[in-house]
Amino acid sequence: AIGCDHAGFALKGKLMRYLGERGFRLKDMGTYSEESCDYPDIALALGRAVVSGECARGILICGTGIGMSIAANKIAGIRAACCSDTYSALFTRLHNDANVLCIGARVVGEGLAADLAEIFLTTPFENSGNHPRRVAKLSDMEKL
Numbered sequence: 001a002i003g004c005d006h007a008g009f010a011l012k013g014k015l016m017r018y019l020g021e022r023g024f025r026l027k028d029m030g031t032y033s034e035e036s037c038d039y040p041d042i043a044l045a046l047g048r049a050v051v052s053g054e055c056a057r058g059i060l061i062c063g064t065g066i067g068m069s070i071a072a073n074k075i076a077g078i079r080a081a082c083c084s085d086t087y088s089a090l091f092t093r094l095h096n097d098a099n100v101l102c103i104g105a106r107v108v109g110e111g112l113a114a115d116l117a118e119i120f121l122t123t124p125f126e127n128s129g130n131h132p133r134r135v136a137k138l139s140d141m142e143k144l
């Protein structure tokens, strides 16, 4: 699933083309124009699609990526990571099993955004050692 607010609209289009050409199947959760909208609405719709299993992972784009990540992380079952470097995009999959990547369209260029998305979508969780226990603790914290 991929979604954005007005600030991320242009980058969403570019990422959809890039990822589509590489064979990823995408569900566009909006927004569908540069008209101003509220990022929590998009984060909620996309988060629900990921938690329900309808979509394996999500990519959310706003101006900074931060509003989207704050919103998405309110949803039980979502582990959203706002990344602007490829090392973080790699390790948030390997160690955190992040299921939503947030990107700031006003922070990173389209080339880096494409790399972030591709790394995020192709890197598995390192499901061994300390990592599963720590991710389970994240899930437990949703019950606090």
Ligand code: RB5
Pocket: 005, 007, 008, 039, 062, 063, 064, 065, 066, 067, 068
């Ligand atoms: C919209 O101007 C901007 O606030 C939004 O895209 C995002 O950066 C919020 O975190």
